[in-house]
Amino acid sequence: MRGVSKDGHGLSWFETAQVRLLTMRVDFPGDGARLGLEPPVKLASNSAAVCQVRGPGMTYCCGVLVRDGLVMIADTRTNAGLDNVSTFRKLHIFSKPGERIMAIASAGNLAISQSVLSTLTEGLEDPHTGEIETLLNAPTMFQAAQRIGRAIRAVHATEGVALQSEDINFDVSFLFGGQIKGSRMRLFMVYPAGNFIECTTDTPYLQIGEHKYGKPVLDRAMHYDVELYEALKTSLISMDSTMRSNLGVGLPIDVLIVRTDVCDADLNHRIEAGEPYYHDLRSRWSAALRAAHQNIPRPPYKTETQSKS
């Protein structure tokens, strides 16, 4: 089979075929996984039938762990093809104020990520003790992250074969951050296999979904000693860069800020379209980039080779 172009340019049959492919591969929760054959897929007016297209690039979530605390942001755009776009919350908060606060941001197939969250909320039975394990009764953040992994594997065990038979990847990933009183604040990224990595001070952020457009600004501006709301500002610029380049990422944006050792949300906010601060941030960033660009001198190479032409 010949390769398929990865970019969004173009009007050729090749791109059309690609869009059709994206449109076709949607899930119908409650009715198993289906692969439609005629684009555009006709979905029932049931909003639960709106699912994320598989593959990367249709969500952007970013978690930042700095000395002062934790920032997590997530967009809310969900789609089952360009002709079916909806708003679903991807940032979920679990807390007992003052004792623990945990947040999960999800990317990937919405049917899978919702099933994982429901499994975690209902709890998983420990095979040895019979105890029902949830995030809220996990002894440590590490064990809570393991429980997310176990929930992913449980959903995979239930859904994986049926999805595979319909050629649907088991595509899901999570950011998981928070703090339990008496332990340190931690941030993890959990993979589709249920394994995970932890954020460290060298690179104090993790991303899931469409991560590339928004990474350069994080690489340049984010470090462990950044003030907490400055870290939010950088994350919002990163989100802006992503939204400008990928229509699959969009407003509103959910924001959680947790200050170290408080074990409660310092900020739990939704940025809606047209909000003055975010609108101003986007305008200022654009204007500053234009100015920065103008202030760089013109390349001098022509002078070197002037004699040639």
Add this chain to the structure above:
Amino acid sequence: MRGVSKDGHGLSWFETAQVRLLTMRVDFPGDGARLGLEPPVKLASNSAAVCQVRGPGMTYCCGVLVRDGLVMIADTRTNAGLDNVSTFRKLHIFSKPGERIMAIASAGNLAISQSVLSTLTEGLEDPHTGEIETLLNAPTMFQAAQRIGRAIRAVHATEGVALQSEDINFDVSFLFGGQIKGSRMRLFMVYPAGNFIECTTDTPYLQIGEHKYGKPVLDRAMHYDVELYEALKTSLISMDSTMRSNLGVGLPIDVLIVRTDVCDADLNHRIEAGEPYYHDLRSRWSAALRAAHQNIPRPPYKTETQSKS
């Protein structure tokens, strides 16, 4: 099969497996396509055995078509896994000064892109007239682009089955730009299937390879009326953003500038590591981004919810 994480973070077995996959899938030109089994792949000391890893993200080329002319830039990093990195020219110029100038930038599997270029240089026989068709005797830029497509299909016909049997995608793409005296300057992007799109004034640039990191600055700063060397400057900033985030893209950078209706290179230059102008551009851009970031006010949300915490 479970999904594979698309990002470069992480030290888990999942990432290790991914890197191994990248390392394994290399081509050995002159010996057919092989899929090694033991990482790291041991390549012969023959430099021709150094090939690009398949898949996107290991090259960055950008073409810009503005009123004043054409800019094409390409990095030169080529790799067969992280343990085998080399420098290969990806920007190739075909010209009869004053009569025509054409340039091809390539991304993808190096064995394939080199075969396509060699096929074009040797020429393809027209089945009806018996004429040997090359880029330099193409009547129009459109027909020249069609010849690139035909060369890709010829290489696919020869190599495709053997590559497929080794599970190697036919991964190659080209930017093709230039002008023939008496016609307008044109810029195309040619896909692995040999079909192509043409750059227009609305979005006056095309990219191949690792295009995401460098796209935001193009989207913000590039338009059809930008001066030619300003367009080069923006392209170099775009290249800088890409190189900072993807080790698969690296210096030196090849640059071609063609002024409209001149049909000769205005600039044919290689930017080497440590070159003062490019070094200065990178420093200024970084400093300007930091300043832009600092000049955006801190998010005001905390004030709104101050009563809460």
